[in-house]
Amino acid sequence: MSHHVSCNDCSLSPICLPLAVAPAQLDQLDRIIHRGRPLKRGDHLFRAADGFDSVYAVRSGALKTYVVSDDGEEQVTGFYLPGEVLGMDGISTAHHVSNAKALETATVCEIPFSQLETLSQQIPSLQHHFFRLMSNEIRADRELHMLLGKKSAEDRVASLLLSLSARNQRRGLSDNIFRLPMSRYDIANYLGMAVETVSRIFTRFQQQNWLRVTGREIEILDRARLCGQNHDPALELTQ
Amino acid sequence: MSHHVSCNDCSLSPICLPLAVAPAQLDQLDRIIHRGRPLKRGDHLFRAADGFDSVYAVRSGALKTYVVSDDGEEQVTGFYLPGEVLGMDGISTAHHVSNAKALETATVCEIPFSQLETLSQQIPSLQHHFFRLMSNEIRADRELHMLLGKKSAEDRVASLLLSLSARNQRRGLSDNIFRLPMSRYDIANYLGMAVETVSRIFTRFQQQNWLRVTGREIEILDRARLCGQNHDPALELTQ
DNA sequence: CGGACATTTGATGAGAATCAAAGCTGGTGG
DNA sequence: CCACCAGCTTTGATTCTCATCAAATGTCCG
Numbered sequence: 001m002s003h004h005v006s007c008n009d010c011s012l013s014p015i016c017l018p019l020a021v022a023p024a025q026l027d028q029l030d031r032i033i034h035r036g037r038p039l040k041r042g043d044h045l046f047r048a049a050d051g052f053d054s055v056y057a058v059r060s061g062a063l064k065t066y067v068v069s070d071d072g073e074e075q076v077t078g079f080y081l082p083g084e085v086l087g088m089d090g091i092s093t094a095h096h097v098s099n100a101k102a103l104e105t106a107t108v109c110e111i112p113f114s115q116l117e118t119l120s121q122q123i124p125s126l127q128h129h130f131f132r133l134m135s136n137e138i139r140a141d142r143e144l145h146m147l148l149g150k151k152s153a154e155d156r157v158a159s160l161l162l163s164l165s166a167r168n169q170r171r172g173l174s175d176n177i178f179r180l181p182m183s184r185y186d187i188a189n190y191l192g193m194a195v196e197t198v199s200r201i202f203t204r205f206q207q208q209n210w211l212r213v214t215g216r217e218i219e220i221l222d223r224a225r226l227c228g229q230n231h232d233p234a235l236e237l238t239q
Numbered sequence: 240m241s242h243h244v245s246c247n248d249c250s251l252s253p254i255c256l257p258l259a260v261a262p263a264q265l266d267q268l269d270r271i272i273h274r275g276r277p278l279k280r281g282d283h284l285f286r287a288a289d290g291f292d293s294v295y296a297v298r299s300g301a302l303k304t305y306v307v308s309d310d311g312e313e314q315v316t317g318f319y320l321p322g323e324v325l326g327m328d329g330i331s332t333a334h335h336v337s338n339a340k341a342l343e344t345a346t347v348c349e350i351p352f353s354q355l356e357t358l359s360q361q362i363p364s365l366q367h368h369f370f371r372l373m374s375n376e377i378r379a380d381r382e383l384h385m386l387l388g389k390k391s392a393e394d395r396v397a398s399l400l401l402s403l404s405a406r407n408q409r410r411g412l413s414d415n416i417f418r419l420p421m422s423r424y425d426i427a428n429y430l431g432m433a434v435e436t437v438s439r440i441f442t443r444f445q446q447q448n449w450l451r452v453t454g455r456e457i458e459i460l461d462r463a464r465l466c467g468q469n470h471d472p473a474l475e476l477t478q
Numbered sequence: 479c480g481g482a483c484a485t486t487t488g489a490t491g492a493g494a495a496t497c498a499a500a501g502c503t504g505g506t507g508g
Numbered sequence: 509c510c511a512c513c514a515g516c517t518t519t520g521a522t523t524c525t526c527a528t529c530a531a532a533t534g535t536c537c538g
């Protein structure tokens with residue numbers, strides 16, 4: 001029980017699980033949470049086929065999840081930043097179905113799921129919040145489905161950048177200047193494209209002055225264009 | 240309260256929500272469920288931006304869900320067959336985020352969500368089952384992510400056929416001969432490809448004797464090949 | 479029977495993957 | 509503290525899968 005920071009002291013509590021729990025009951029939640037030692041870049045938090053016991057909230061750093069197909073291909077399925085919860089895809093199978101790997105030094109809070117279920121029986125708002133969390137994950141997946149099914153490579157990259165931007169803002173950080181925790185490979189894989197294409201798109205965005213890119217440092221210069229993208233036929237004529 | 244069939248009498252109960260509820264408590268679940276009048280092909284069960292009140296279990300027929308992007312493009316996000324639950328993506332937003340439309344005459348059971356939450360407080364196995372249902376949806380989305388991100392058009396079509404086959408089997412129907420409830424357009428849209436490509440792939444599968452296709456009637460002739468797909472380089476040489 | 483829509487087939491083209499190779503970076507150890 | 513190396517990133521050339529365009533055919537339903 002080394003790194004004992006209670007939810008009370010955690011700066012993420014307004015956007016993390018405590019959000020759903022009245023101050024009077026926060027201790028109950030706090031008691032079931034384990035704070036692990038930091039993960040180093042490349043360390044696995046869990047692997048597919050590990051028994052499923054817990055979900056995890058990111059406290060610092062960043063992780064990715066990925067699945068591996070029968071023929072050995074990896075598919076990055078998500079990026080997780082501080083305040084976000086991962087591991088929920090294992091609930092239905094008693095074992096994890098994806099792998100979770102630290103993209104950089106990271107700390108997580110472990111939340112044993114059966115205890116969380118018990119606690120949810122006593123705290124309706126916690127049950128509700130957890131349903132919402134999972135629902136949110138499903139909703140995001142629907143949007144991703146649209147992105148992968150219907151959108152161009154440029155749209156996909158823009159969309160990921162805007163998502164990261166919004167999530168930074170949610171944590172009270174700058175939404176215009178931030179650092180990508182993941183490699184171009186991870187971005188490409190997540191978005192279903194080749195690394196080279198991601199790289200070229202960063203270059204193109206930069207030439208158009210929509211973005212300033214220095215390695216993994218990103219500055220968004222023209223959010224409107226990045227949102228709208230170039231699909232508006234009227235727009236194209238005026239350029 | 241017209242079409243009153245209780246869960247007790249429903250042939251789907253072994254694969255639907257009642258699966259999670261002890262016989263003694265089934266009445267409680269039964270009482271909160273509304274059985275609506277049948278939907279005709281093309282009718283909407285709900286639309287994005289409708290208030291979210293309920294989730295729905297399919298009793299007969301089939302539905303699709305879809306989202307519409309800012310620029311008006313539709314993306315089919317799922318197909319729902321008897322015994323399956325839809326609408327869970329609306330939990331987190333208080334309104335639905337997708338649209339649900341009947342692909343053919345269909346009946347559904349409406350399950351008011353707040354009552355389901357209350358009941359879940361009393362029946363732990365129901366809470367657990369619902370977590371599992373949502374987790375399952377997330378897991379399926381991860382697999383779809385892989386499909387859209389990494390797999391060829393042929394793989395995608397094969398994979399959808401196998402999924403429908405498995406879901407038919409789960410309902411006690413034939414897993415080799417079944418009818419597609421959706422159009423080629425819906426298949427193409429769901430899988431992120433053009434109608435013409437879907438059509439060509441059906442033709443190709445048929446020429447290889449992996450499949451017999453008559454309109455929407457499907458017969459799977461060579462399941463192994465359909466699963467394995469054509470990634471085996473040795474195989475390609477011999478053809 | 480007719481018409482709208484669904485499906486199939488063919489020809490062409492575009493976007494992005496792949497192949498190839500040259501910088502760049504950051505972490506490690508001397 | 510700096511040099512080195514593996515892995516990351518960029519850029520260019522070529523290829524290929526699949527989208528798009530066009531049009532014929534089929535099918536279901538009123």
